[in-house]
Amino acid sequence: GAVVSQHPSRVICKSGTSVKIECRSLDFQATTMFWYRQFPKQSLMLMATSNEGSKATYEQGVEKDKFLINHASLTLSTLTVTSAHPEDSSFYICSARTPTKDTQYFGPGTRLTVL
Amino acid sequence: GESVGLHLPTLSVQEGDNSIINCAYSNSASDYFIWYKQESGKGPQFIIDIRSNMDKRQGQRVTVLLNKTVKHLSLQIAATQPGDSAVYFCAENISNQGGKLIFGQGTELSVKP
Numbered sequence: 001g002a003v004v005s006q007h008p009s010r011v012i013c014k015s016g017t018s019v020k021i022e023c024r025s026l027d028f029q030a031t032t033m034f035w036y037r038q039f040p041k042q043s044l045m046l047m048a049t050s051n052e053g054s055k056a057t058y059e060q061g062v063e064k065d066k067f068l069i070n071h072a073s074l075t076l077s078t079l080t081v082t083s084a085h086p087e088d089s090s091f092y093i094c095s096a097r098t099p100t101k102d103t104q105y106f107g108p109g110t111r112l113t114v115l
Numbered sequence: 116g117e118s119v120g121l122h123l124p125t126l127s128v129q130e131g132d133n134s135i136i137n138c139a140y141s142n143s144a145s146d147y148f149i150w151y152k153q154e155s156g157k158g159p160q161f162i163i164d165i166r167s168n169m170d171k172r173q174g175q176r177v178t179v180l181l182n183k184t185v186k187h188l189s190l191q192i193a194a195t196q197p198g199d200s201a202v203y204f205c206a207e208n209i210s211n212q213g214g215k216l217i218f219g220q221g222t223e224l225s226v227k228p
Contacts, residue, residue, distance in 0.1 A: 006158075032214055041123050043204060043218045044159070057213070093158050095216075102147050102208045104216055106158035 003027050004096050006107035013084055014115055020080045021110045023094030029074035030096035034104060035067070038091045050077045084114040123202065125223045134192040134226075138205035138219045141186065147208035149216070150179060150190045154201045162190070162203075192224075200226045 003026040013019050023033055031052050036044040048069050049057045056069035068080040077096075081088055091111055095104040128134045140148070146167040151159035165172045165179045165188075172179050178191040188205050202223045206216040 002161075004158075034215070043220050046215065046217075049213055049215060051213075095158075097214045102214050103149060103161060103164060104206075104214070105161060106151070109156070109158045111156070 002098060002103075002105040004094065004105050004107040006094055006110050008110060009108060010111045010113075012113045012115065015085050016083055018080055018082045019084055019112060020078055021092055021094075021112075023077045023079070023096070023107050025075045025096040025105075028096070028098055030077075031074060031099060032097045033071060033077040034095045034097070035069060035077075035079050036093045036095070038093060038109075044093065047079075081112065084112070086114045088112065089114045123221050123223045125225060127225045127227060128195050130195060130197060130226055130228050132195055134190075134195045134199070134224060136190045136192075136203050136222045136224065138188040138190075138222075139186060140188060140205070140207045140217075140219070142207060142209050142217070143186070144210050145207035145217075146210045148179070148181060148188050149206045149208070150177075150188075151204045151206060152199075152201045153204060153221075159204060195224075195226050197226045197228055200224055 005024045007022045033050040035047045038044050047062045050069045050071040052071045058064045071077040091109050093109040095106045097104050149164040150162040153159045163174045163179050170181050176193045180189045202221045204221045205219040
C-alpha cells in the first residue's frame with residue numbers, strides 16, 4: 001500500500017518551455033501532497049504544500065508564478081515549471097500524506113534537464 | 116528551515132556488521148520522526164517512524180532510537196547488507212505545520228562485501 005507515482009520520470013526540454021510533472025497516489029486518497037527539489041548530493045528542499053481544492057502554500061524563496069501547482073483531485077497533483085531555464089534543472093520529487101497519519105510516501109522522482 | 120548539506124557525511128561498514136546512523140533535529144515542537152532510504156536516482160523510501168511519546172521502535176532489522184533531551188535520533192541497521200547501501204535521511208514533523216517534514220542533511224551508507 002501507499003504507492004505514489006510520478007510522470008514523467010525524465011524530461012529534457014529547451015530553455016523557455018514549460019514542463020508539467022504529475023504526481024499520483026495510487027492506492028490511497030491524499031488531501032495533502034508536497035513537492036520537493038533535490039540537487040546532487042544534497043537533501044530534499046520543500047518547495048510547496050499542495051492541498052486538494054485550495055491554493056498551494058509555497059516555501060520562502062519559491063516563486064509561485066514559476067512553479068504552478070494544481071491539486072484537482074484527491075489522487076493527483078501537478079507541478080508545472082513555466083519558462084524553464086537551465087538553473088531549474090534538478091530532481092523533482094513529490095510525496096503524498098496518508099489520511100490517517102503524518103507519514104509521507106514519495107514518488108520515484110522526475111529528472112528535469114533544461115538545455 | 117530546510118537543511119541543505121553540501122557534503123554528505125559518509126559511513127562505511129563491512130557486510131554483516133551493524134550500522135548506526137545519527138541525526139540531530141532542531142525543533143522541540145517536533146512530534147513525529149521518520150527515517151527514509153534513498154537509492155541513487157530514486158525517491159526516498161519509508162523505513163521506520165517513531166512518535167515523540169516513544170523512545171525506541173523496532174522493525175525488521177532496523178531500530179530507531181529517540182532522545183528528546185538532546186534532540187537526537189538514530190537508526191540502527193542489524194547485519195548490514197550490500198543492498199542497504201544508500202543515503203539515509205531523517206525527517207521531523209513539526210506539530211501544527213500541516214504535516215510538513217523537515218529533512219536532515221542525509222548520511223551515505225556504503226557497505227563493503
